[in-house]
Amino acid sequence: MAHADEPPAEVRLPATAWAVLGILAFGEELTGYEVRQWAEHILRFFYWSPAMSQIYSELKRLEQVGYAASREVSGEDGRPRRVYAITDAGRAAASDWLAHAPVEPPALKHGPLLRVWLGHLADPDRLREVVTQHRDRSADLAAEADEARRAAAAVSGWAYPELVARWAVRYHTAERDLAARLLDDLDELVASGRAPDL
């Protein structure tokens, strides 16, 4: 039987919660809104952007379990806002999670590829359009990731985010190239006449 003075059974949190706590772990006091902006800035290159509503509810949960603390402050405009900061317990829990939690494999939902997979139901020109769009979007993302990388490089203590941003540049560049090659394969398929009709 478990006795009472064991370390409190680790609270099991979804990855999203850790991502939010991770943002706080960079040390600033942030509002939910600002957490959202950080997520948009960096996280989005490798980890979807959670909905506002989810960020706010995660912050509340983090506070409930003692990993974050909030206080009400009034901004320059006099409006009250609630800022959150990570606690020591939160930092410890995050470290523990990093050290011990099993790592989920990357989850990918690739809309453009799903379309190609069902290519037999579509017009070849439409497929080209879908893949072209994806290629261009990937190129844009790579450029944006590179800006994020430069921004991270300018901040001391952001060596890891910089590394991740460098990875993100390469990732989205690879996506661009993969899309370009897919486009070639698509053209070749159509040219060869082996494309199943719709």
Added chain:
Amino acid sequence: MAHADEPPAEVRLPATAWAVLGILAFGEELTGYEVRQWAEHILRFFYWSPAMSQIYSELKRLEQVGYAASREVSGEDGRPRRVYAITDAGRAAASDWLAHAPVEPPALKHGPLLRVWLGHLADPDRLREVVTQHRDRSADLAAEADEARRAAAAVSGWAYPELVARWAVRYHTAERDLAARLLDDLDELVASGRAPDL
């Protein structure tokens, strides 16, 4: 005011529903269980594997809106099972979706990278371990995708799935290489002594 003989307002379905309908669109009558297996086989390389429960509920919904039809048959073992097939309306709706629905950008949740991003909270050896694991898993996935590619190549009419499988091989190979480079960057960071402490 809309009049009654317009084409029925397109039912708005989540992408998952289209993926399931897409599996049926390859023409076979399948049980929910078999749909699941197909998803495991191919879809997983570029589109998460939905939960069993979700597949069954999507099938029911597809039947409700008339995109799929089911009948009860008894298998070789005499047990009753419900098989689903796509209808003409379903095929038309899928084509229409392919042709007109806006394409969601790929959604990625990269657990391993999230860990690296929070590297300042972790032991460098642990980070190496996480990334190494990811690199090896990617290599495995690339090999498995290559098998799927060969399987698809053997079936006539599967030109598009084959194309997608080829893309998947390249994608997971790229992931493997990206992980390897990240590992190098990690080592370099630690060697340079610029790694923020935990």
Added chain:
DNA sequence: CCAGGTGTATTCCAATTTGGAACAAGTGCC
């Protein structure tokens, strides 16, 4: 000075999606 747009900040809700367990019945192995 008031309307309207934009940025900050937060909350609420319905629908989606997930994970997991539970149930059931056949098959193959020892």
Added chain:
DNA sequence: GGCACTTGTTCCAAATTGGAATACACCTGG
């Protein structure tokens, strides 16, 4: 005959998402 495994299906609670709604402050133009 017992046991594990595969096929096949259902149910439920929880997590997650998206979207809209609500404020208030600031700025711009008429």
